[in-house]
Amino acid sequence: MPTVVERIAEARENVERACERAGREVEDVTIMAATKGRSVPEIVAAVEAGISDVGENYVQELLDKKGELDEAGYSEICWHTIGHLQRNKVRYVVPFCSRIHSVESMRLAQEIDKRAARIDRVQAVLLEVNIAGEESKFGIAPEQAAQLAEQVMELEHLQLRGLMTMPPYTNNSEDSRPLFKVLRDLAEQLVSLGLPNEAMSELSMGMSGDYQVAIEEGATTIRLGTALFGPGR
Numbered sequence: 001m002p003t004v005v006e007r008i009a010e011a012r013e014n015v016e017r018a019c020e021r022a023g024r025e026v027e028d029v030t031i032m033a034a035t036k037g038r039s040v041p042e043i044v045a046a047v048e049a050g051i052s053d054v055g056e057n058y059v060q061e062l063l064d065k066k067g068e069l070d071e072a073g074y075s076e077i078c079w080h081t082i083g084h085l086q087r088n089k090v091r092y093v094v095p096f097c098s099r100i101h102s103v104e105s106m107r108l109a110q111e112i113d114k115r116a117a118r119i120d121r122v123q124a125v126l127l128e129v130n131i132a133g134e135e136s137k138f139g140i141a142p143e144q145a146a147q148l149a150e151q152v153m154e155l156e157h158l159q160l161r162g163l164m165t166m167p168p169y170t171n172n173s174e175d176s177r178p179l180f181k182v183l184r185d186l187a188e189q190l191v192s193l194g195l196p197n198e199a200m201s202e203l204s205m206g207m208s209g210d211y212q213v214a215i216e217e218g219a220t221t222i223r224l225g226t227a228l229f230g231p232g233r
């Protein structure tokens with residue numbers, strides 16, 4: 001089995017090649033380690049290999065790992081919340097979270113705003129869009145994006161940065177391409193409707209099976225679990 005270091009090196013090469021194909025700069029693509037179910041030593045290995053962004057799905061797991069990593073001297077990690085976020089958990093992540101990738105309702109946005117206001121912080125967020133309309137997935141329908149984006153822009157302690165999506169699982173990465181295109185087009189459409197460029201400058205899309213295609217379609221953050229850590233247990 002390849003080590004985390006070897007897997008990261010390979011992922012980086014793939015990112016470079018995808019950027020070359022797309023005429024993009026590697027600096028414009030952030031590799032986030034998606035670390036649900038991964039151990040603290042695995043995360044340390046990734047951070048030692050140069051990964052600076054880490055995303056967790058579950059708040060308790062995030063807090064436990066962050067606590068251990070802070071104590072071990074890894075306090076520079078940029079933490080992301082990438083899964084469905086319950087409103088009653090918002091207050092735990094707002095003090096330090098670099099990005100919340102999963103804003104999917106005004107009620108959630110308002111809770112983030114309220115908690116961020118209390119500690120005088122501005123929380124960067126992405127709207128999660130359920131492009132394929134899967135029942136089992138969270139996220140807003142593309143048609144709802146303009147309205148939610150406008151409402152989020154009104155919240156003083158939220159900074160809208162872009163869109164996030166998670167396509168249906170497939171073993172053919174080309175299946176994801178049209179969905180990634182829809183997300184990028186949607187971001188462009190929102191800008192043409194009057195949203196500032198900065199509010200739509202980030203696209204969080206692409207996982208282990210389809211990140212190269214995602215980069216070709218404009219991803220600025222790819223979220224990698226298996227590609228960096230191997231199959232989960």
Ligand SMILES: *Cc1c(COP(=O)(O)O)cnc(C)c1O
Nearest residue numbers: 034082207208223224225226227
């Ligand atoms: C688990 C997860 C990932 C990473 O999935 P892999 O296929 O292992 O790369 C990315 N994004 C989200 C939201 C996840 O839950």
